[in-house]
Amino acid sequence: MIKNYFLVAFRSLKRNSSYATINILGLGLGICCAILVFALVKYHLSFDTFHANSERIYRIVTEQHRDNITYVSSVPAPLGNALRMDHDFGEKIARIATFDEQLIKVKTTGETKKFNEENGIAFTEPGYFEIFNFPLLQGNASTALTEPRTALVTERVAKKLFGEVDPINQTFQINDSIEIRVTGLLQNLPPNTDQKAEIFISYPTLKSYNEWLASEDSWGGIMSAMKCYIRLRPQVSAAQVEAVLPAYVEKYRAKSKNVHHYKLQPLADVHFNERYQGSMKKSNLWVLSLIGLFLILTASVNFINLATAQALNRAGEVGIRKALGSLRRQIFWQFIAQTALITLLAGLLALMLAWLALPYVNQWFGAEVRLDFLSDATLLLFVPALLLLVTFLAGAYPGLILAGFQPIVALKGKLSQQTIGGFNTRRALIVVQFAISQALMVALFVIAEQMRFSKEADLGFDKEAVVMLPIASAPERTKTVRQELLKLSGVESVSLCFAAPAAGYSWNTTPYYDNRQEEEVFRMTLKAADDAYLSTFGLELVAGRNIFPSDTTNEFLVNEMTARKLNLSSPEELLGKSLSINGDKNGTIVGVIKDFHDNSFHEDISPAAVFSDISGYNAYAVKINKSDVATTLKSIEQTWSRLHPDQLYEHEFLDDQIASFYDTEALMLKLIQAFSLIAILIGCLGLYGLVRFMATQKTKEIGIRKVLGSSIEQILWIFGKEISLLMLIAFTIAAPVAWMLMSEWLQDFKYHIPLGPSFFVWAIAATFAVALITVSYQSIKAALMNPVKSLRSE
Template structure:
């Protein structure tokens, strides 16, 4: 029976190619998007899920409330690990980790010397007992238990010492020469804790004595992190309740202002407050987006199928008259649905296979097209095949199975009352609503991202080249800047610790002379030379620029700091002495406020200081039209100045974009899938206009015989679509307003979801509707009434 039904279904579809192609294209596109979204969501949900006992693994991070402003930091004071290990019995293992900011590694000497970039980190041996990092040779205890010991991964060993046994070899990085004492297996790519080299933590004090001190409880650096693994059976609330005691005991001045938070390992990837990659709510939103796309494609299928049923009424009537049961008619229709959906699933799988490399490139993912992914893809495809076949095929199949055979053979297919029409129109209204929600989402996210990237428009953000400065010798840096600024196309250059808008920010306490205690807020510090304002276009509102000096000799403050200090005006603070980071200096000028962090955080009090010891970057403003010739010339000068280091560069606008990586990713996905939703919606509108044109064929013929004009006949269709468009807007407007305002709450500085966005959305949907239904409605209006009335 099923074989006959499938053969019959194949013949039917082969003889009705346009119907089959439209359905396969709509379903295939929506299923491809749904599968890609599933793979993307699955990729992120699997981060760091391979560690045994992951439910007992936590990272301790910091939260501060200085001046009533909440701040979050992945780092903790360095002595925290020792205090937890010695004073509390809750932990199976405690390990500190400190990242190395300079990635350069050198091997060999003289002409045989090779240079590599490798992510390095100081770790305690217990770190390998917390995270699952299997060893190939050696043990963490023996490798990291003594100073200047190191563990490298298999991949790193092959890169540093190709064809050689790496254990016992030496390399230079960070602060000295290290010996490879163990080899670890490569860390899976779905981990946020991937490093190439692990250095003995006891050597950290030689790298940065200040941060490595056991007495620096007030200093927090995001590079210093603490990982813990609870003993089996220990309730996480017990150590969490003990953390305030640690602050009260070791750092009482910051009690009530600094807090330690235990974050589960499995949540680190999703907590963007603490450098997480993407929030789970974004993933669930994308999941719903994929479901909506599949749902709209099913709506199309239902509308096209019911429209086609008009031309099949005689066939179904004859089948039922010859003895076919309802179940056989229903099965015949499901067979056709199965073939269409199967073809759509195959089409979607091909699209996914071809587009996955581009998806990885665009969305910064690493989803492999290996056997595991193919098996997963096949499983998802089968589930979608069954689900969509039933979802899209049930209603049209039941409707055709219930057709009265006498009326079917007489082609009396007009539904009784408006029940059938109402269901189809309801589905189109839902489709309009989904389309409008996605268009509103794309518009709001795009506008917010444009607002975030281009506010503080007076600052120079484009054409700013950032180079790493590995040495702090004054004469060397002066010569480097002089040589680079002499190049044609270089406008200006500045040494600094970080750009104005940057993820790298430092904050500390401050006190004005004459006041008894520190202010109840912290001030952000940026170190820069006297060319910083010119390079980035920062505007002074009072006073003068920083002097040309290699040491702290005056400071600049922003307008926000003047307000926080309750000073009467910008001019009034000039000449005042302020102690910042335990250094007393005089305010020389006040500059216009700008955002030194992303728009997720509030505007901060900010100060600029000049100190060559703090410089780590050279910012060069270049004419981008001459960049092709400038880039090799700049690299040549830098390499001649620092021959022992690897040249690396980046542009400021890339750094700024990285600060909004999750939002940019969401923007790209929403824009792509909003376009797909529009295309699928066009197919749905085509299906309904086909149904309406066939249903109203006699009515149109009668109207034209009685003198109706072509425009009045076209309006017969336009009126119904206008009502459905407005109904879709009424349904989508409150939902989209709530969704977008919930998303915008993550930004301290944001746009509003105003009537302009909804006006654009309705106009776009109206234009899409006009273009989609215009041809069919005009063709129906121009049909010869003699043909439309000649039916029996």
């Protein structure tokens, strides 16, 4: 019986090849998206779940309470050791200090090879490898990092640095002077971990790299590099540990207005919590999952539309089958078999499309998703389950319609539209499809406009044609390098600075103002820079003057926000007042800068201070002429490399750095673009099926209208009126939903575009245009049909 079902289904699809093609394409696109979304969501949910007892692993994080609350994933460096010495809550406690973008040197016979390790280095306590499951291939995890200047490296890094030579006891250099000996080889880190550094150096070596951070007395501040992990004993709760942590604040930070609250963050939360720089918000995964579900529903709706429209062509077949004794359930399962065959073919198409699209998905997400259909058990279960769901979701309603035909009525050809579900059912399904498409279109236009606003809005400084170069020499040589760069044709100005006005990293502290005995309650962003900073970045003075050239701090520039935080009536009141930061940088405020955005538009403008400090400069900011950028960049590279023969040259345009603030939004825009296109394409297939059905049903009506003198335009309006009504109904559903979702999305930005009506006008106009193109062929074909033939066919 089952064999007969599929044989009949195959013959039916062969006779109706266009119907089959449209359905296979529509379902294939929907299933492809569902597979990719499932694989991506599964990939992100798997982050760091492979560690033994992962439910007992926590990261200690800090809430900083000033005038507002900020969240950092780091803690003061001594906290981990103090907690380990004072309490026995943890089976293991380990600190790790990670520094990105490190130059590694390997000395071989006659030469020194240089490597830029983008994932950086990590100074690590041995307990880290007892908390986390990163297996060693050579060496002993408990002893390999006990001695100073020793390291564990992954297979990838070992091959990169030493080639095919056994890496054990090989050496390399960091920070130009610290020689490190390899004592163990790690298996390559899996892609689904937030641990990115692949060079783990013994923690005692941190003293040679950053003496302040390595000190067990450095309670005064937090460096983002320092993380602390704890694996709790089985009967210990996170609340018990958090209960003892305030004692460290009272003991070591009682006088500070920057009140710390140390919390335990579960390992399962690390990847997703945006407060603590999680790389993927769970809300984004929910959005992806819902879009995948919507696309499957849209594709299934298409199938239902086309199947019910096709039902009239099968009325005779069903009537004969029933007259010969076929039962209702047999007709139903016959149609389900046909749906299953279409779904199976669509599934094969989807697997091929998913395999082709996967590299682009990985590139967009910065992920390493894999589609191992044969070895991945969850994927192996998901795909058949999805195909089964789609088969019954798409096939049940049309199957019931066909199975419900009365044999006499079917054989006489007296079936009405209402018998096969009528227009109303198909209209409702089309409305649902285009409501989803229009909501996606609104989201597309809003996100694109917010991205344009973020790119083009006035930031309070000039970010165009500014090249950021690293400082890679001793402080006393930086002025020499600056002068050499200024000699180059095409270079307009050069500033020595800690960072650009807006950068992906920051230096913050709580200042002392006007010789007050207590620090202020707000955090200030610090911008160590020379006197060329204002001219290089086009920063505008609103009061006072620029700082004079100096190597040490004795004068400050502050921004207008500083005056507002101090409740002053005008920026001029700041002039001549003293400012002290970090206890060792003291001076007088000599100028006030117009406010500039030091963060992304997600955040408010911070109080900021610019001051000279030659030891605090990290970069050369080079303003270049736009007339011949390529030649100027080549000259800069040659000059920098000549002055730094032992370093690797690298540069980055400031506008590219700022664009990276919105990587998540750029990714979301790409996804919405892709999914909107697919949703509209699937919707158009359904619309095409509806118009085709209408043309078939209205053949006699159109013939009579033409005989009575109706014009082609009037005939076309029959179809246009129907489609326009459906589009408008869909819009009334989509508009409030899109308004609510996009309003919520824009609230994540402190500075954002207004959510005006233009986005909704463009969305409905776009869907109208697509719908017009979709229905025009069938509509014109019906309108141009010879009325003699159409009436004769009736």
